[in-house]
Amino acid sequence: MTATAPSNMDWQRFIETLGEVEVIRDRPQVEKLSKDYYHFSPILQTQLADKTADLVVRPQSEAEVLAVAKACVAARVPVTVRGAGTGNYGQCIPLNGGVILDLSRMNAVKWVKPGMACVEPGAKLAAIDKVTQPQGWELRMYPSTYRTATIGGFIGGGSGGIGSIMYGQLRDRGNLNAVRVVTLEDDPQVIELRGDDVQQVNHAYGTNGIITELEIPLGPVYPWAEVIVTFDDFMTAARFGQVLGNTDGLIKKLISIHAAPIPSYFASLKAYLPDGCHAALLMVAEPSMELFQELVKEFGGTITDHKPAEETGKKTLLAEFTWNHTTLHARNVDPSLTYLQTLFLHDPELQLLQHMYEHFGDEVMMHLEYFRVAGAVVPAALQLVRFSTPERLQEIIEYHEAQGAFIANPHTYILEDGGMKQIDPVQVNFKAQVDPYGLLNPGKMRGWLERTTG
Template identity: 40%
Template sequence: MLNKSFLNDLLNEIKGFNDLAILSRPSEINRYSRDFYDYSPVLKNQLSGCCADLVVKPLSIQAVIRVANVCTKYQIPLTLRGAGTGNYGQCVPLKGGVVMLMTSLTKIRNFDLNTGEVTVEAGCLLGDLNTYLIKNGRQLRLLPSTWRTASIGGFIAGGSGGIGSVRWGFLRDPGHLLGLEIVTLESPSRTITLNATSAEALNHAYGTNGIITALRLSTCPAVDWQEVAIDCESLFDSIKLFETFTRAAVDLFLCSFLERTIVQFLPSWSGEPKGKNRLLLLVAPDGVCTVERLAKAYGADFNHLGSEKAGNGFRELSWNHTTLHMRAINPDWTYLQMLLPQPEIKIIQNLKSKWGDTLLWHLEAVRQQGVQRIAALPLVLWKGNDYLEELILDCKNAGAIIFNPHVITVEDGGLGVIDSDQVSAKKKYDPKALLNPGKLKGSL
């Protein structure tokens, strides 16, 4: 927490800026100091007391630069916030200071009709950006299931993948992020343009090593995605079918598996539950008949629901939205994230037989380094920390790679290793270590 006179000095410095909104009501400060970390009982405990001293909302890049300069001058922690839909307290100000809302910077600066490359400001909502692209025959390659409310800057700085990962892998794979415009916390602050290589260090760095003001991204041709739900009685056949779909010559944008207990509690946007396991597919129109043929060969029920709707469709039943719906029924559900070892069926069956209905399988097909793999976001019934740790250990011992959603640092939520490029970018662009302090382990 900043002391009162310090806070007054800060307010005096910035209150003359007419392109900067200042939000100082306790209810606003409280609201903008949290994200969706309460999906984790561990983080809920750890982060509930963290609060900003002041929230600001720049209306121009110039205002971002001025805030950066004031924070540098007074050495005040500065935490960036897009839409605040992150799950790990990514934009929670651990050491107070200023939270800066980036959501008024929304301009689509450039779109190249030939290549499909788009340059957009960081606060633009993914839903708005995607709507713009679709009007131009293109679409985003990767979207989180929060695609309607999350910002593009927050997705690159905090997200990892989601809808589209079955085809396009993860955000950090080369080819998605083509460049960045950033504002630094040097004195004085600079605006610089990074190419694809130098932008990599800021991709998934939780806004710890630079303020992203604009991004250059690749896109893909728009497709009229079709929603197909497949119901399958046995767990074994469901997984086999899941793999069959991802290996077939059909264009998929989503391939999710939900264990029958989950299906029972979800909104009925994929059809009424039939007491069976369910696969949710977004498939190109020319792939629907192949999906039908393959499903019927397994004796599974096939249900083509037609073109995707604008909202409350399969996207909002997948990825972390599955967790959201289950928590709405019972907030004791939490979750894990992992990449399963191959062949996946073994770990799926073994863990199920040990953990029973306290572990419900939710799987997502992903491409990892060019290979079709299965990521799991199982629902886990919260029974205390020791229980969670034992489950994590079981998963690791079985060969799963855990991306732990119950931790706050970039490294602990990833592969556990320090990325020296991220750390050197921090030293260069944030030499006083003011950006989102406590989140980049390599710089602590």
């Protein structure tokens, strides 16, 4: 059984127990704040479209979060934590009603030291950089939703992004230093987790604790140029990406490779993307540009745009065409498109990648993001899929898996069924300790569902 708000719940009385905490009951607003970007998946669209919370609360401090936690435990009401609601898998959509805990007002950057910042969970990623960059430090990685997403949501539901080519993914040791977490025990408390203990709540979809503060390691600031390179042939573009990734002396933050016809979906980049081209969208440190150009020449690529660091960020960021923004732009043109997330982990010659590219042709359009996995440069594909039926989508997934590609399924809202693939007993045990009534984002953690029903 998953926790559900009691049917005879007296919400007015509940609100009175919250004191000064801001409460939203206006139905259209509650419905809006109950949704994320689940609609990228036609499968999730049908499963989640009617899911809505009963009300939204917007605390401004950890003390207010504790007050909400206390009230929800006393009334046995489900709590779904929300940052900016840009997740793709219905991560912050409440399956059983209850309260949305919107942390967007807890957005302070508390301190910055060389290589480290302490922030509240509702701080937007770009806003954090604005404070830290003048001091010579910046976020090691961020999603393409950099300008809208919160750091709490990135840790709760994200995996990596721009910068992962240097620093790996969020769950890699060293990319999250410490967190403070509010529990949903009978008497809610604040726990500090440091070092490896942070993995108990890192990428847990807010199912086992409300993160109220984070200490995040930073990287040194570079002047990042935005560069577009086009190629006549997709596999040459893919190999260029791999070699650029492996060239440790060239400093880069983004290697995003797109097979035709994907570049045609980027209307505002049209001037730099000739018809039928295959393209690399890149962020390269200015001091590396000279030698980077030699590499482009070696691969027969054409640099069609080079925006120096001081000219970037005036309009749309180039990063806002990469990672899952590629899917967003493509769906703006053709809403029937959906996507896959695939890792080609043991494919240094890109043979399996080439096989998939040729095997599916236009039905599964190849989009790669290079990043680091345990030190090795690997392509993660976020392919665009011409959706026909759920059965065909499943067939495509199974074909990839049968050939040895790793699918992080974006068509499920269950934590372990996406990229994790297995129940993490550390996260489940932590939930048992801090959320004994299973009130946090109920229905999302398979390990908990099997533990309580099995």
